[in-house]
Structure formats: C-alpha cells, structure tokens
Amino acid sequence: MILIYTHKITPRVRYIFKHIFTRILLIDIDFTTKVEEFVAFNGPKISYTNVALGKEFFIKSAHLLFEQGVNDVEVTMGKWDKVPCFFGVGSKSSIPFDIFSASFYLITRYEEYLPHVKDKHGRYSAEESLAYQQGFLEKPLIDIWAYKLLKTLKERFPDYTYPLRKYKFIATIDVDNAFAYKYKSIVRTIGGFFTDAYQLKIFNMWDRIAVRFNIKKDPFDTYKEILKLKKEHNIKTIFFFLIGDYSSFDTNISYAKGKFKLLIKDMVDYARVGLHPSYYTIHNATLLKKEKERLEGITNMPMIRSRQHFLRFSLPKTYQQLIDLEILEDYSMGYANHVGFRASTCTPFYFYDLDYEIQTPLKVFPFALMDTTLNLHLKLTPRQSIGKIRELLNEVKRVNGTFIPLFHNESLSNYLYWKGWQRVYGTMVKMAAKK
Template sequence: MILIYTHKITPRVRYIFRHILSRILLIPVSFTSKIEDFVAHDGPKISYTKMPLGNEFFIKSNELLFEQGVNDLEISMQKWDDIPCFFATNARSAIPFDIFAASFYLITRYEEYLPHVKDHHGRYIATQSLAFKYRFLEKPVVDIWAFKLLKILQEKFPNYTFKKRTYKFISTIDVDNAFAYKHKNLIRTFGGFFKDLIQLKLGEVWSRLIVLLNFKNDPFDTFQKLLRLKKDLKVPTIFFFLIGNYTSFDTNVSASKKKFRLLIKDIVDYAPVGLHPSYFSSQDASIIKKEKERLENITNMPVVRSRQHYLRFNLPETYQILIDLEIQEDYSMGYASHIGFRASTCTPFYFYDLDFEIQTPLKIFPFALMDTTLNDYMKLTPKQSLGKIKELKDEVKAVNGTFITLFHNESLSDYLRWKGWKRLYESMIKIATS
C-alpha cells in the first residue's frame, strides 16, 4: 500500500490516483491530508501538493484536481523522454509533469465538455482532440506514463513488492444487419429489388434472389463462424445487437421476426450479449429503455452491456442515461474515423461525471480499432490493416493492457464492400492472442 498525502482530498484526486496506481499498476492506495500521519508512515508514500514536505517522493500538483466544473485550460506540450506530456512541474518534482492531472484530463474526456464542432452524425471529431493534434492518438499514453512512473517507484522503494497485471484481449461484434436479404418485410424486400434494378446492380439482384429462394446462405449470416473461432481460439467475445425500430440509419431485421429472436437466443447460450442502442437514442432515455426491455424479453436476462450505434454519444448525457437504466458497461469509447485510443488508455475505467463531480458505477471499455474505420475511412487493404492491428496490439501488450477490437458480422461475409476481407478477422485474432 502507498500512502498519498495531499493538502485537499477531492473526488478527482481519489478517482485518478486509484486509476493510475490501483487499476493500472495494481498498487493499493490510501489518502491523508494530515502531515503528521504522512511523516509517521514508514512504508512507501507520495506527496502530491505544491511544495515537498521533506525528501519524500514528491509530485508537484496542478490545480486541475482541486477545481470543480470545466474550464478552458491552456495546454502546453512537452516530452517525458520520447513520450508527449503536459502540465509541467518543476525541478523538485520526481517527474517533469503532473501525471495525475494530465491523465484525468484525458480519461474524463475533459475536452469533449468544451465547446466543439460535431461531425454530420453529431459526434465529437477525432481531429479536434489533443491526442490527434500532438500525434499520440495511437498510443495509450496514460498507461505508458503509469509504467514509466512504476520504474521510478521501484527504484525509490526497492523493498516493496509490486504486482504485475496481464495482457487481455476482448473481441466485440456489432450486429447492425444480422442478414443481408433474409427475414425482411415485403416492402423492404421488393424495394431492395427495384433499387438494385434501377441502379443496374444485377449481381446484387441475382444474389438477393438465390438467397431468398434458399439456394445460398445469407452472406451476413456469419455467426456460426464467429462462434467457432471464439471456441477454437478461446477468445472472449461480446455481441451487441441493434434491435431498434427501422430508420434510415437503423436497418436491422425487425426484433419481432422469429428467426432474428432465435438467433439472439442462440448466441446468448455461447457468448455475452449487449445492447446496441439505435441511432437516435443517444439523448433519449425512452428509446434506450424501450430497446433494453425488448432485448431483455428475448434473452430473459438483465442487459448490462451497451455500445451506441454509429458511436453516437454525448458527454455526459448519454452516459447519465445508461447509468439511470442500470447499464454497467459501455463499449462506445472510440472513434469511427480514426483508430487508436480516444481516452488515451487501454485500461477499462469508471466514468467520472464532471457535471456532478463523482465517479459513477458505469465502467468504460475503450476499443482500439474498428473494421469499418480500416476499410471505409482509412481505405486500407486487408494486408495493410493487419499491419495497423499489429502495431496497436503491440502498444497494448507493452503495458499489459486490454486490447479491444470492434468488428461486424458483415465483414466476414466476403460480400460487396467486404470482398477480400473474409480472413481478416481470424488473422486479427491470431495476432491479438499471439
């Protein structure tokens, strides 16, 4: 256990010290604001304040963890060896910047509370982020900082036994369209035929016809392969089902269709299942509540996991809705347009609500990459994508973090825009687990 002294123990201080020291470095912590208790403590200890009390391990504090609300902060970047950092300290500090304030700024997504321009889907734009501007979006810098701090702590406290966490991999699958052609209503089926005919997509007309006549399996029905890979390669896999009402952005099979319900029931026997709240749900509690109840009626078990469709969420409103609906885990923390670490960490963390200044019970699982980002946004080939996947996996493995990927059942179909991508998912898993 490490004792932390600070002149004022705030919710922000408790939150970020526990994330850095306890969740990343597996070091138990306790806090005191009494100098006499700190001086009397004969074990490892850190002072976090404006001036050192003596020759102890001291980190000069930035004001951020003692403030409330959100202010437009001036960020001046520097380097800690070769790693970007900010909130500089002074020569008496054990490290050249306030690791705790900087980590708090990144993990809470502080910058997303500030005025910003949204994209055409109403999402925070990756290129506005500090991580993109200073080229560390593809590095989990919070974890990298933590492990650099660990080395210094080991030198300072050589008799203390430090534990080591293990690398983890989680595969997540979004089911936006369980089937390409099957189990759609007549209006959608005939509408699809006529649209393809008008656009002279004769190959798709033919594919649709032979699938509907049961001469060929639906190309998006890749679930048995996903479950087989999960079993054979022993990969933790979570499926997120979109079961909202039909809109131009929510085009899955209706949740009233028996075959779709049976698919979900079948999946839940082999893997955890979560909710994929529909496009317009991010600021409407009634929509998420309705869809959560709909999924619970199918699975006959509580829904505790969620990922927003199109990754549309607004801080803190969307997360506040999820908390009110007793969702325990969210997997939306990432960008559609860019790979990397939106919250600059590869460690699951609890959402800190800057509106109410509290750590909430909602646990955020940040993902590192998405198949549609590689294909649609970055325009990479499958081979180029594997190179990027390996780079990100190596970054996570270096800090024994949690590597989370986001794929869709469609990307295993080898159909339409996914032509040539059929083997990528299996290759990705082998890289991630090697």
Template sequence: MLLVYTHKISPRLKYVFKHLCTRILGIKVEFTTKIEAFIAHDSLKMSYTKQQLGNEFFIKSHDILFEQGLSDLEIHIHDWDRTKCFFYNGDKSAIPFDIFAASFYLLSRYEEYLPHVKDEFGRFTAVESLAYKHGFLRQPVVDIWAYKFKDALQLQFPEFKFPERDYTVRPIIDVPSAYNFKLKGIIRTLGGMVKDLFLFRFKSLYTRFLVILGFIHDPFDTFKYIINRQKHTKFKFLFFFLIGDYSTYDKGISPNKKKFVSLIKHIADYCIVGLKASYFAIDEISILKKEKLRMETILNTVLKASRHSFSRLNLPESYRNLIELEIKEDYTMGYVNHIGFRAGSCTPFLFYDLDYEVQTPLKIYPYHIMDYALLKTYSLLDKKQVLNEIISEVKQVNGIFIPIFHNYTFSAEKKWDGFKELFNIIIESADEMNTNKV
C-alpha cells in the same frame, strides 16, 4: 498500499489515482492530509501537493484536480522519451509532469465538454482531439505514464513487489443488421428489388432472389464462422445486436421475427450479448428503456452492456441515461474512422461526471480500432502493419485490446478481403508471449 499525502482530498484526485494506481498498476491507494500519518506509514508513499515536505517521493500538483467545473486550461505538449505529456511541473518532481492531472483531462473527456465542431452525426471527431493534433492518438498514454510512475516508485522503494497484469483482448462483433436480404418483410424486400433495378445492381438482385428462395446463405450470415472462432479461443466475444425500430438510420431486422430472436439466443449460448442502442435512443431515454427491456426479454437476464449506434455520444447525457437504467458497461468510446485511444487508456475506467463532480458506477470500455478505420489503408500488408502496431502499443502496457468488427466484415464482399486474417491476428495476439514492456 500507496499512501498519498495531499493538501486536499477531492473527488477528482481519488478518481484518477485509483485508475492509475489500482486499475493499471494493481496497487491499493489511500489518502491523507495529516503529516503525522504520512510519516508513520512504512511502505509506498508520496506527496502530491504544491510544496515538497522534505526528501520524500514528490509530484508537484496541477490545480485541475482541486477545481470544480470547467476552466480555460493552457495546455503545452512536450516530448517525454518515446511518448508525450502535458502539465509540466518542473525539476523538483520525481517525474517531470503531473501525470494525474493529464490523465484526468483525458479520462474525463474534458475536451469534449469544451466548444468543438461535430460531424454530420453529431459526434466529437478524432481531428478535434488534443491527441490527434499532437500526434499521440495511437498511444495509450495514460497507461504509459502509469508505468513510468511505477518505474520511478520502484527506484525509491526497490523492495516493493508490484503485481503483474496480462495483456488480453475483448473482440466486439457489432450487428446493425443480422441479414442483408433475409427477414426484411415484403415491403422492404420489394423496395430493395426496385432499388437494385434502378441502380443496375443486377448481381445484388440475383443474390437477393437466391437467398430468399433458400438456395444460398445470406451474405451477412457469418455467425457460424464467428462462433467457431469463439469455440477455439479463451476470450469471450461481445455481440451487440440492434433491436430498435426501423428508422432513417437503423435498418435492422424486426425483433418480432422469431428466427432473429432465435439467432440472438443461439449466440448468447456461446458469447456475451449486449444492446446496440438505436440512433434515436441517445436522445430519448424512453426509447433506450424500451430497447433494454426488449433485449432482456429475449435473453431472459439483466442487460449488462451497451454501445450506441454510429458510436454516437453526447456527454454527459448519454452516460447518465445508461446509469439511470442501471446498465453497467458501455463500449461506445472510440472513433469510427481513426485508430487510437480516444480516452488515452487501454484500461477500462469509470465515467466521471464533470457536471456533478462524481465518479459513477458506469464502466467505460474504450475501443481502439474499428474495421472501417482499416479500410483507409490500401493493401492487406499495410492493414496488418497498422493492426500489429496498435496491438504492440497495448501489449507493452499489458492492457485490454478492444477491436470492433461487424458480422458483414466476414462476408465475401470484396472490400472485406483479408479481414478474417486480421481478426485471427487479434485473437492469436493474446496467446503470444508478452515480451515487450515499457
């Protein structure tokens, strides 16, 4: 156990220490404001305050973990070996940065509460982030800092044995529409035909007819392939199905279609199934509740996980709604068009509500790459390189790599050429020997 002496035990301090020490490094952490208890402790210990007590392991604290609400923080980014950090704390500290304050800033998504420019879908974009602006978006810096902290502690306490964790993958299959042409209903099918004719998409029209007549498979129906991959890997895939009502943004299959319901049940026999909340569910808890109950009826079990359509997040309201509906896990935290670590970590963390100053029970699983972001790189070779680089970053800290692919990513559409191979690289990466360490 690590005992931390500090002048004040705040909710922020407990939250971030438990993420770095317990979730990442696997060691229990306790806190004290009593010098006597600190001196008496005969195992791992450190002081986290403004002034060092003596010659103990000491990290000078930044004020952010002892504040409430938001303040106008002055942030200066510095190079630190192969990574970067901020909240420099001088030479007297065992490490030159207050990694706990910096980690809290990233994990709490502090910057997303501050004024920023949103995109057309009301999303916080990668280019607005501190990580993107200063070139560390593609590193899980929180985990890297935690390992640096571990190395420093190990020097001070060489006899202590730190537990090891393993690199894992958690592939996400996003299903905004299970089928491209099937089960769309007469009006939508006729509308699609007219649109194909108007836009001279004769190949699409021809394919539509063949699918509807049952001569060929629907191009989005790649579920047999995905389930086959699931059968040959030890890591469970997570499917997120959209079952919300038809709207401007959500054009999925009606949950009233029995064949669609049967598909979801079939997938649930092999994989974990969660809810892809519709576009308008982010603003209306009543819509979210309706969709949650709808999915629970289909699965005949309590819904555990969700992610929002278009990866939309409105902090803190989006997460408060999930907490109110007792949804335990969310997979929305990430950037659609950029590869990297939106919250700076490849370790799941609990949502901290900055308005209420409380750690919540909602576990956030940030994703690190979406198939659309890989479309930015031109050749398959370039895609492989980019993918392997981000996998390597997660492997070096033995984290959880979370990619998002869609059911149509595995279709025969030309723009998705080679994506089956990329998906296999991800699956196989977890079976390779993890030789690189920070």
C-alpha cells in the same frame, strides 16, 4: 501499500489515483492529509501537493484536481524522456509533469465538455481532440505514463513488491444487419431488387433471389465462423444487437421476427450479448429504455452492457441515461473515422461525471479500432489493416492492457466491399489471443 499525502483529498484526486495505482499498476494506496502521519510512515510514500515536505518522492500538483466544474484549461505540451506530456511542473518534482491531472483531463474526456464543432452525426470528432492534434491518438498514453512512473518508483523503492497485471483480449461484434437479404419484409426485398436493377447490380439481384429461396446462404450469416474462432482460441466475445425500429440509419430486420429472436437466443448460449442502441437514442431516454426492455424480453436476462450505434453519444448526457437504466458497461469509447485510444487508455475505467463530480458505476471499455474505420475511412487494404491492427495490439501488450477491437458480422462475409476481409478478423484473433 503506498501512502499518498495531499493537502486536500477531493473526489478527483481519489478517482485518478485509484485508476493509475489500483487498476493499472495493481498497487494498493491510502491517503492522508496529516503531515505527521505521512512523516511517521515507514513504507513507500508519495506527496502530491504544491511544495515538497522534505526529500520524499514528490509530484508537484497542478490545479485541475482541486477544482470543480469545467473551465478553460491551457495545455502546453512537453516531453517526459521521449513521451509526450503536459501540465509541466518543473524540475523540483520527481517527474516533470503532473501525471494525475493530465491523466484526469484525458480519461474524463474533459475536452468534450468544452465548446467544439460536432460532425454530421452530432459526434465529437477525433480531429477536435488533443490526442489527434498532438499525434498520440494511437498510443495508450495514460498506461504508458503509469508504467514509466512504476519504473521510477522501483528505482526509489526497490524493496517493495510490485505486482504485474495480465494482458486481456475482448472481441466485440456489432450486429447492425443480422442478414443481408434473409427475413427482410416483402416491401424491403422488392424495393431492394428494383434499386439493384436500376443501378445494374446484376449479381446483387441474383444473390437477393438466391438467398430468399434458400439456394444460397445469406452472406452476413457469419455467426458460426465467429463462434468457431471464439471456441478455438478461448476468447471472450460480445455481440451487440441493434433492435431499434427501422429508420434511414437503423436498417436491421424487425426485432419481432422469430428467426432474429432465435439468433439472439443462440448467441446468449455461446457468448455474451449487449444492447446496440439505435441512432436516435442519443437524445431520447424513453427510446433507449424501450429498446433495452425489448432485448431483455428476448434474452430473459438483465441487459448490463451497451454500445451506441454509429458510436453516437454525447457526454455526459448519454452516459447519464445509461446509468439511469442500470447499464453497467459501455463499449462506445472510440472514434468512427480514426483508430486509436479516444480516452488515451487501454484500461477499462469508471465514468467520472464532471457535472456532479462523482465516480459513477458505469464502467467504460475503450476500443482500439473498428473494421469500417480501416476499410471505409482510412481506405486500407486487408493486408494494410492487419499491419495497423498489429501496431495497436503491440501498444496494448506493452502495457499489459485490454485489447478491444470492434468488428461487424458483415466484415466476415467476403461480400461486396468486404471482399478479402474474413481473413482480417481471423488473423487478428490469432494475434490477439496470444498471451
């Protein structure tokens, strides 16, 4: 156990120290505000305050963890060796910046509470973020800082036993369109047929007819392939099903279709299942509740995990809605148009609500990349995408973090603009499943 002295134990202090020491470094900590208790302690200890008490391991504190609410924060970048950092505190500190305030700023998405320009879908865009602007979006910076801190602690306290966490991999699949053509209504089928005819998409017309008459397998029916890889490599896999009402952004087949319900029930038997709240739930708690109850009615089990469709969420409102509905895990923390670590960590963390200054029960699982980002936004080929996936995976493995990619059942179809992409998912699973 490491004892932490600070002049004031705030909810922010307790939250971020627990994340860095307990969740990343697996080190037990305790806090004290009593100088005499700190001085008398014989084990490893750290002071986090304005001025060192003596010659102890001292990290000078900035102001952020002792404030309340959201204020304009001046961020000036520096370097810790070759690693970017900010909130510099000078040479008297054992490390040159306030690692805890900087980590809190990034992991709480503090900047997303400040005024910013949203994209066309009402989302906070990567380009607005400090991580993108300063070039560290593709690095789990908080975890990197934590491991550099660990190295410094080992030099100062060599006799202390430091455990090492294990790398984890979670495959996640968003089911926006369970099937390309099958089980869709007659109106949508006829409408799609004439649209293809107008655009002279002859092969699409044939595929639509062939699938409807069971001559061909539906191209988006890739579930057996996904489950086969899950079984072969013994990996945790989660399917997020979109079951909202039809709209221009929510185009799945009707949740009421018997075959769709059977598909969801099958996935429950072989993997984990989560809710994929539809496009308009971002500002509609009633609609979110309705969709959660729908999925629970199909699975006959409480729905505890979720990922927003289009990654469309707004802090803190969307997360507050999920908490009110007793959803315990969210997998939306990432960007649609860039790969990388939106919260600058590859460690699942509990959402800290800056409105109420509390750690909530909602656990956030940040993902590192999305298939549509690689293909449609970054315009990478399958080969280039595998290279980018390898880069991000190696960043996670270096800090024994949790690697979470986001794929769709569609991207394994080798169909239309997903030609050649089936091997991308398979190759990624093989790389990521290696411990």
